[in-house]
Amino acid sequence: MTEALDEGPFFHGTIAELHPGDLFEAGRPSNYKPEVVMNHIYFTALRDGAGLAAEVAVELADGAGTPHVYEVEPTGPFENDPNVTDKKFPGNPTRSFRSSAPLRVIREVDDWTRLTPEALQMWRERLAGIRANPDAEIIN
Template identity: 45%
Template sequence: MMEPRPFEVHASGSLLHGTKADLVPGDLLVPGHASNFEAGRTANHVYVTATLDAATWGAELAAGQGRGRIYLVEPVGALEDDPNVTDRKYPGNPTRSYRTREAVRVVDELVGWVGHSPAQLQARRDGLADLQRRGLAVIDD
């Protein structure tokens, strides 16, 4: 399998959620838990995407121990564009990234996905660390 390609909608047409949490079908992801991406912060939204690339970044960069996981999910309520991606980086939402204040149900785990190269992953981590150092790692949640 190849590395995920940016902006390419996953072949299943499903929404995806990348994390390190060990979940099973039927589990609900709900806001109000520790953020996957900022220590000491409570997430007010659950984030989902239609692209394998964005879900892979979520799985690889999420806080916690263990391996990254990607789940096929279905929202219980309304979605909105994720302003952290769509407004700041990719106008028009080509990453098909969304968030919700309501629950998201795990439908299945996506297995056999391929992560980004070690060089890409390190470059992304270095970039995020630089934003943090400069006080620019702001999450609109």
């Protein structure tokens, strides 16, 4: 992988409850399709982007869990997330990245913007569409 040119700080959103020093690692099932094993761990330099991921994770767990946003540190090389930068937002304005190396938790952050009820409903509908389509493209 080519080293991405972003100094961070970096963030990861999830429902997992973690502590400083814990690691996020690739090789786990996809949140979208559990039969797909993820080859990368995804993160962003945008705190609210990680917040969105955390809230989507709660929706994917059918409302079970609490959204968490963690400041993380890549432990190895990382690259621009091609699922976003090549397909939707050339130039990586979302500052989205992926790595096959673990991410180390630095701390939990709580100053991220929560979704409005309307935005949350839009995501529920979008996720229902993904679940209903067995051929939906899943990142890995």
